Amino acid sequence: MDTSALFDFSPLVQEFDKILIGFWSTIRLTVMSAIIALVLGTILVAMRVAPTPVLRWAGTAYVNVVRNTPLTLVLILCALGLSDTMQLTFSEDPTTNYFWWAVAGLSAYTATFVCEALRSGINTVALGQAEAARAIGLTFIQSLRLVVLPQAFRSVISPLGSILIALTKNTTIVIVASYLDAAAQMKQMFDDYGGTIPIFLGFAFGYMVLTLPTGFLFGWLAKRLAVAR
Amino acid sequence: MQIRRMGAALVAAGAMVAGLTACGGGEATTVLQKAKDEKKLVVGVKYDQPGLGLKKPDGTVEGFDVDVAKYIAGKMGVPESGIEFKEARSANRESFLKQGQVDLVIATYSITDARKPQVTFAGPYYLAHQDSLIRADDASITSLETLKGKKVCQVSGSNSWKNITEGTNKMSLKVEASLVPAGGYDECIAKLKSNAVDVVTTDDTILAGFAKREGSALKVAGAPFTDEKYGIGIKKGDIETCNEINKIVAGMWTDGTAAKLLEKHFAGTGLKVETTAPPAEGCA
Numbered sequence: 474m475d476t477s478a479l480f481d482f483s484p485l486v487q488e489f490d491k492i493l494i495g496f497w498s499t500i501r502l503t504v505m506s507a508i509i510a511l512v513l514g515t516i517l518v519a520m521r522v523a524p525t526p527v528l529r530w531a532g533t534a535y536v537n538v539v540r541n542t543p544l545t546l547v548l549i550l551c552a553l554g555l556s557d558t559m560q561l562t563f564s565e566d567p568t569t570n571y572f573w574w575a576v577a578g579l580s581a582y583t584a585t586f587v588c589e590a591l592r593s594g595i596n597t598v599a600l601g602q603a604e605a606a607r608a609i610g611l612t613f614i615q616s617l618r619l620v621v622l623p624q625a626f627r628s629v630i631s632p633l634g635s636i637l638i639a640l641t642k643n644t645t646i647v648i649v650a651s652y653l654d655a656a657a658q659m660k661q662m663f664d665d666y667g668g669t670i671p672i673f674l675g676f677a678f679g680y681m682v683l684t685l686p687t688g689f690l691f692g693w694l695a696k697r698l699a700v701a702r
Numbered sequence: 703m704q705i706r707r708m709g710a711a712l713v714a715a716g717a718m719v720a721g722l723t724a725c726g727g728g729e730a731t732t733v734l735q736k737a738k739d740e741k742k743l744v745v746g747v748k749y750d751q752p753g754l755g756l757k758k759p760d761g762t763v764e765g766f767d768v769d770v771a772k773y774i775a776g777k778m779g780v781p782e783s784g785i786e787f788k789e790a791r792s793a794n795r796e797s798f799l800k801q802g803q804v805d806l807v808i809a810t811y812s813i814t815d816a817r818k819p820q821v822t823f824a825g826p827y828y829l830a831h832q833d834s835l836i837r838a839d840d841a842s843i844t845s846l847e848t849l850k851g852k853k854v855c856q857v858s859g860s861n862s863w864k865n866i867t868e869g870t871n872k873m874s875l876k877v878e879a880s881l882v883p884a885g886g887y888d889e890c891i892a893k894l895k896s897n898a899v900d901v902v903t904t905d906d907t908i909l910a911g912f913a914k915r916e917g918s919a920l921k922v923a924g925a926p927f928t929d930e931k932y933g934i935g936i937k938k939g940d941i942e943t944c945n946e947i948n949k950i951v952a953g954m955w956t957d958g959t960a961a962k963l964l965e966k967h968f969a970g971t972g973l974k975v976e977t978t979a980p981p982a983e984g985c986a
C-alpha cells in the first residue's frame with residue numbers, strides 16, 4: 474500500500490482560502506440560526522407552559538412534529554418545496570435566498586430542542602416561585618419573564634451549549650438546501666485531490682476549532698451563572 | 703498519569719500505522735500479469751449513471767463503461783465471470799487505485815493534468831463533451847455565451863461548473879453565470895424542472911441518460927464546450943498494462959465493437975456519439 478497519501482497535507486495549504494470561506498459560511502449559518510432558534514425556542518416554551526390549552530396544544534404539536542423529522546427532510550422541504558416549487562423566496566439572488574432558507578430550516582429544527590431544554594429548566598424552578606409571583610399580582614407573561622425564565626435559563630446553560638455544538642455540526646448538511654458550507658468544500662476537495670485522509674483530518678480539526686471553545690465557554694458560563702439553591 | 707496514558711495511545715496509533723504499511727509489500731506484479739495468472743480482475747465503475755454504469759436491482763451492473771471493461775478484460779484473458787465490479791465514486795477513484803482495491807477504473811474518468819501525477823491513464827477510449835441540459839421550451843440557450851446570467855446547477859463534488867465560470871473550456875471563455883449549489887444531479891434535475899435553475903451541466907453522455915429518463919420535458923442544448931477524454935485508470939507506474947490496454951482500445955474501435963456498444967447504450971437518447979477513435983495518448 475502506498476502510504477504517502479496518508480500524510481500529504483498540501484491540499485489543505487493550497488486551498489486554504491477556500492476552506493476559510495467554507496468555515497465562514499458555517500459560522501454565519503450557526504450564529505444566525507442560534508439566535509433565531511433561541512428566540513423561537515423561548516416563544517415555544519412559553520406556549521407549552523401557557524394556561525391556554527390551544528397554545529399548549531400548538532406548541533406541543535410543533536415540537537413533536539419538527540423534532541421527530543430528520544433535519545435533511547426539513548431542509549429539503551425548505552429548499553425544494555417552499556423555495557423552488559412554491560416560489561417563496563427571500564431574495565432574487567440564489568445565494569442569499571438559500572442562505573436564509575437554510576437558516577430557517579436549521580432554526581425551526583433547533584428551536585424544538587431549545588424549547589425542551591428550557592422546559593426542563595422551568596421544572597427545576599420551585600413551584601413556590603411561580604405561586605409567589607402570581608400572589609403579588611404578576612400576570613402569566615410577567616411571572617414567566619421576570620421570575621421563572623431567568624432562573625430556568627441559568628440552570629440549562631450546559632444543555633444549551635450542547636445544542637449549539639450540535640447545531641454547528643448540523644450545518645454540514647445544508648448542501649441539500651443549496652447552500653455551500655465547509656463540508657461541501659471538503660467534498661469538492663475530495664473530488665479534486667482524491668479522497669485522502671489528511672483533507673478529512675483537516676476539516677475535522679476545523680470543526681473542533683469551532684466547537685471545543687463553545688463547549689468550554691458554556692461549561693464556564695454554567696458554573697458562573699448556576700442558581701445557588 | 704494522564705500524560706503517560708496519552709503517550710501509550712500515541713505509541714499504539716504509531717504501531718497501527720506501521721502495521722498498515724507493513725502489510726503492503728507482497729504483490730509487485732502488474733495488472734496484466736494478474737489477469738493472465740489468476741484470470742481475475744477488479745474493476746471500478748460508476749453505479750449511478752444510466753447509460754454508462756448503473757447498478758440494477760438484481761445486483762448486476764450495465765452500461766457503456768461496463769461493456770468496455772468486459773471487452774478489455776476479455777482481451778486480457780479474463781472471462782466475464784472473473785470480473786468483479788466495485789463502485790468507484792468520483793471521490794475515491796484515486797485512493798482505490800493507489801491502495802490496490804481495484805485493478806482498473808473505468809468510470810467516466812476524464813484524463814486531466816491534475817490527475818496524471820497520481821494515476822496512469824490508458825486510452826482515451828471515448829471523447830465526451832460537456833454540454834448543458836435545459837428545459838425543452840427554453841430557446842434562449844444555444845451556445846456557451848448564452849449561459850451568461852443563467853442559473854447553473856453546481857453539483858457539490860464535481861468540476862463541470864468550473865469550466866463555465868472559470869473559463870477552462872475550449873473557447874477559453876469566462877461566462878458570468880450564477881451558481882446554485884446542489885447535493886447531486888437528481889436534485890439539479892428537480893430544480894431545473896421547477897425553474898430554480900436554468901442549466902444542468904456535465905458530460906453529454908451522462909446528460910443523455912437523464913434526458914432519456916425525463917422524456918420530453920428536458921433536452922440537451924447541443925452546445926458542447928469541453929473535451930472529456932475518458933481514460934482507464936491504472937495504478938501509477940504500471941506502464942506494461944497501460945500499453946497493452948491501449949492496443950486493446952485501438953482494436954475496439956477498428957473491429958467495430960466501440961460503435962456497436964455506443965449504439966446499444968445511447969440509441970434513442972439524442973446523443974451525437976463520436977464515430978472515430980479519440981487520438982491516442984502515450985502512457986506515463
